[in-house]
Amino acid sequence: MPYTLTPAGNALAIAECQWAAAANVPSVGGDTQPTIQFTGFSSCIGIAARNNNGTDVIGIHLAIDAADGTRFGVGDVATVTSVLQGWNYDPLTVFVIGQISTWKGTIPAAFDALIAALGNPRQFAYGDGVYGAGLNDANVLVPTF
Secondary structure (H helix, E strand, O other): OOOOOEEOOOOOOEOOOEEEEEEOOOOEOOEOOOOEEEOOEOOOEEEEEEEOOOOEEEEEEEOOEOOOOOEOOHHHHHHHHHHHHHOOEOHHHOEEEEOHHHHHHHOHHHHHHHHHHOOOOEEEEOOOEOOEEEEOOOOOEEEEO
């Protein structure tokens, strides 16, 4: 079976193999608020970006293995970039967050292909947790925790 991505019903609870986009949420009192947020990561990574006109934030939650057992591979990178292109993303705003070392150790060729296709974005390697993305006071997309 192919590795598929489906739309999430809630941009603040993007589950494995789902994506969502939401209108920017400004920071409040200097605190960055999540515009998109992923459900818990144990071996997952998330991709976040803004759209080209800067009004929305896009998030994609990637699992090494989908619920049906399909493993993310080099051929699945196009699925990810297709979702981003469908939302007219700005490649200069992309970042990857989460279990980067797990992806590098488990599926290195697929991870490297993904990073290359995304233009070598910023990477935030973290352990288990719930992460997201939002705009800071300078209107820059940053990770949220």
